[in-house]
Amino acid sequence: MAEVVVAGAGVAGLATALVLGRDDHRVTLLERDHTPPPATADEAFDWDRRGAPQVRHSHAFLARLRNLLRDAYPDVLEELFDAGATELPVLANLPPEVPDHTTYPGDEDLVARACRRTTFEWVLRRIVTRRPGVTLRDGVSVVGTAATPGAVPTVTGFVVRSGSGREAIAGDLLVAAHGRRADVPALVADHDVHIEEQVEDTGIVYFSRFYRLRAGVEAPGQSRPIGGDLGYLKFGLFPGDNHTFSMTLACGSGDEELRPLLGRSEGFDRAASTIVEARSWLDVAVSQPTTATFVMARLLNRRRRFLDGHGDPRVCGFIALGDAHTCTNPLYGRGCSLAFVQATLLGGALARHPADPVELARTYEQATREEVTPWYRAAVAQDAANRRAAPRFETTPTDPTVSTAGHAVDPEEFMRDLLREGLLPAVRTDPVVLRAFLRSFNLLQPPQQLLADTDVIARVMDVYQRRNERHVDPPAGVSRDVLLDLLAGLA
Numbered sequence: 001m002a003e004v005v006v007a008g009a010g011v012a013g014l015a016t017a018l019v020l021g022r023d024d025h026r027v028t029l030l031e032r033d034h035t036p037p038p039a040t041a042d043e044a045f046d047w048d049r050r051g052a053p054q055v056r057h058s059h060a061f062l063a064r065l066r067n068l069l070r071d072a073y074p075d076v077l078e079e080l081f082d083a084g085a086t087e088l089p090v091l092a093n094l095p096p097e098v099p100d101h102t103t104y105p106g107d108e109d110l111v112a113r114a115c116r117r118t119t120f121e122w123v124l125r126r127i128v129t130r131r132p133g134v135t136l137r138d139g140v141s142v143v144g145t146a147a148t149p150g151a152v153p154t155v156t157g158f159v160v161r162s163g164s165g166r167e168a169i170a171g172d173l174l175v176a177a178h179g180r181r182a183d184v185p186a187l188v189a190d191h192d193v194h195i196e197e198q199v200e201d202t203g204i205v206y207f208s209r210f211y212r213l214r215a216g217v218e219a220p221g222q223s224r225p226i227g228g229d230l231g232y233l234k235f236g237l238f239p240g241d242n243h244t245f246s247m248t249l250a251c252g253s254g255d256e257e258l259r260p261l262l263g264r265s266e267g268f269d270r271a272a273s274t275i276v277e278a279r280s281w282l283d284v285a286v287s288q289p290t291t292a293t294f295v296m297a298r299l300l301n302r303r304r305r306f307l308d309g310h311g312d313p314r315v316c317g318f319i320a321l322g323d324a325h326t327c328t329n330p331l332y333g334r335g336c337s338l339a340f341v342q343a344t345l346l347g348g349a350l351a352r353h354p355a356d357p358v359e360l361a362r363t364y365e366q367a368t369r370e371e372v373t374p375w376y377r378a379a380v381a382q383d384a385a386n387r388r389a390a391p392r393f394e395t396t397p398t399d400p401t402v403s404t405a406g407h408a409v410d411p412e413e414f415m416r417d418l419l420r421e422g423l424l425p426a427v428r429t430d431p432v433v434l435r436a437f438l439r440s441f442n443l444l445q446p447p448q449q450l451l452a453d454t455d456v457i458a459r460v461m462d463v464y465q466r467r468n469e470r471h472v473d474p475p476a477g478v479s480r481d482v483l484l485d486l487l488a489g490l491a
Contacts, residue, residue, distance in 0.1 A: 001025055002354065005158055005171035007142040008032075008178030010055075011117075011336050012322025014124040015343035016175055018073060021131040023347060028169065029128075030160060032178070034139030037125060041083045041242055044122035045210075055121065056294045057208040058238045058248040060225065060333025061113035063090065063442035065340050072344075077113075079123045084242035085115035088225070090438055100431045110438055112225075114239040116210075116246070120336070139163060145174065145187050145318065153191040154357060155318035173317060173350070173360075177339075180323035184304060193315045196305040200380045202329040203387045204234070205297045206250035207262045209272075211287040213243040220280035228275070231389065232258070232480040234331060235275050244290070245281060247272050250331055252387075253297065258480070261487045268293045270486050274478045301383065302327050303376045306365050313361035319346060326372050328379035337443055338372050345371060378447040385416055422464030423451075433459050 002025045006013045009031035017027045038044045045056070066087070069076045090110045094101050113120075129136050144159035146168045157170035176184050185195040213219060219239060226237040234250040249271055251258045261267040269289070273282055281287060303326045308314055322339035349364040426433040433456055440450040451457050463470075478486075 002172040002350065003170070004028070004173045004175060005169055006030065006175040006177050007158060008176070008182070008322075008324070009125065009136055009138070010177070010179060010322075011121055011124065012177035012179070012324065012339035012343070013175075014121065014128050015340045016177055016321055016346065017128045017131070017134050018076070018124065019343045019347040020350065021128065021134045022073075023351065024133060025350070026133045027135070028171070029134065029136040030140045030142055030158065030169070031136060031138040032141045038122060041116070041119040041122060044118040045116060047118055047122070055117045056210070056291070057117070057206070057296060057330070058236060058246040058333075059115075059117040059120070059336060060238065061115055061120065062333065062337045063110050063112050063438075064444055065337040066111055066113045067109055067444075068340055068344065076123065076127055079127060080113065080115060080120065080241075083115075083119055083123050085113055085119060086239070086241065088112040088114050088239065090442070091435075094431075094434075095428060097429045098431050098434060099429075102431075104435070106439075107435075109444060110435070110442060112442065114241065116240045116244060117336070119241045137162075142176075142178065142187070144190065146170070147188070147191045147315075147317075149191070152313060152316050152358070153188070153193055154316040155188065155191075173319065173357075175346070176318070176320040176324045177322050178324055180300070180302070180327040182324045184320050184324050188315050188318060191315070195314065198303045198305075200301040200383065201253070202299040202301055202331070202379075202383050203253055204250045204299060204329070204331060204383075205253050205259055205295065206234075206248055206299070206331060207268055207293050207295050208246055208248045209265065209268055209289055209293045210240070210244060210246045210291045211282070212290050213245070213287050214285070217286050219245070220283075220286060226275075226277045226281075228277075228476045229386075230475075230477045230480075233271070233477070233483070235272070235278070235477070236331075237275075237278050237281060245287070247278060247282070248331075257484060258487075261484075261490055263293060263295050264490060265289070265293045267487050267490045270490075271483055274483060274486070276474070276476055296330070299329060300327065301329055301376060301380050303373065306361065311362065311366075313358055313365070316357035316361055319361065319364060321346060325368065326376050328376055329383055332379055332382070334375055334379075334443065338375060341371055341443075342368060374446050374448060375443070385412070388412070389416055418460065418464055421467040422460040425467075425470060426460050426463040430459050430463070432456065 004020055004025050004027045006016050006029050009029040013029055017029055021027050038047050091107050128134055140160045140162045142158050143161050145155045146157040147153045147155045155174050157168040159168050236248045239245045249262055321342045328334055345367040346364055349360050353359040427437045436450055436456045439445045
């Protein structure tokens with residue numbers, strides 16, 4: 001049995017306590033925010049969590065997370081259900097363009113969870129803090145670490161600051177799980193430990209607003225997430241718990257015209273109402289906004305390396321988890337799911353090497369490299385492709401039918417075109433491609449597997465080669481020029 005001290009009591013920290021507490025380790029959670037837990041899910045939305053500003057943005061709870069909870073922690077799913085969360089079978093109500101509506105083995109795993117982030121965190125905290133071996137201390141800020149020197153320093157405790165001053169809280173294992181803003185390298189820098197970082201700007205700013213369905217009104221059509229990309233603007237609508245939903249818009253961080261307009265609630269609503277699929281949800285007879293518009297900027301993809309070039313740990317007794325270890329563009333909705341994956345990996349590594357901190361660190365980091373790093377690379381690649389595709393905030397969609405004969409083919413441009421004119425249309429019409437795409441999106445298979453499947457790529461290429469024969473779908477929204485005209489009165 002280990003004494004584990006965890007910095008952060010958000011989703012990553014709570015996931016760590018859930019996994020390790022079940023294995024009878026003693027866990028102390030250190031939380032900076034000093035606020036009492038709310039009594040209901042709706043009260044939880046107003047929970048003062050200033051240390052986690054992302055809680056009031058749209059969140060996706062992907063099938064991998066739901067399946068992990070289903071298989072290992074069904075009590076969490078049950079309490080989420082009791083708190084108003086619902087399940088979203090992502091293959092329910094397939095569009096008529098998909099010819100085969102047969103249910104196949106594995107479809108039962110393609111189920112997501114509809115829930116606000118605040119509700120999810122509130123339920124997790126209630127469950128975790130009921131465990132006899134888990135203690136939560138709030139109003140405590142982690143400011144450093146204590147360590148014993150050596151060729152590989154061993155961290156022995158967190159140095160914290162609270163209302164009573166500074167103290168060291170010792171443990172056998174220290175876990176940094178306090179989010180994307182945490183300066184993890186600084187925590188161990190005083191011990192001559194250098195944690196390498198790879199950082200890439202996502203290139204976006206995103207805006208979210210929450211709504212509630214009016215009394216007696218059902219969710220329009222099938223209750224499922226809605227998402228798309230207009231080139232200059234990305235959008236998503238996410239069903240939540242207790243008759244709530246959220247809308248998120250994201251634009252390029254360099255779009256100085258559009259950014260300030262979307263940050264205003266009136267501007268956000270005008271822009272959201274131009275999204276065709278969202279109109280029925282946002283109709284004043286169907287729903288009403290319950291919040292102002294929340295903004296998140298300075299969003300990074302970041303990966304930290306805790307092993308050196310020989311595969312040996314740079315520090316022992318100290319683990320990072322969740323966004324404190326690897327964070328990706330929140331627009332892709334992977335953060336909570338990957339935090340639970342990492343917590344599970346840590347639990348497995350600790351079970352294998354309870355008394356060997358070197359092998360514990362090595363096993364955990366190697367498993368994280370296999371399970372999490374591919375999603376970091378996928379996010380970086382997707383963000384880079386998005387920036388290249390719309391560097392000048394194009395006001396009109398590109399015409400895929402324009403011939404490029406006589407010109408050299410740019411491999412990156414071809415791949416973007418293949419995804420836009422092959423993969424995405426195939427997802428809407430081919431059940432094999434649809435399932436492969438949904439399994440990848442929901443983290444049920446590694447990202448590289450999607451286009452490594454020869455059957456899938458053959459089907460995508462067939463659709464791509466017939467792209468000029470395909471009926472052109474109506475636009476999902478308006479051009480940037482039209483939207484700026486609609487917002488002109490707010491400038």
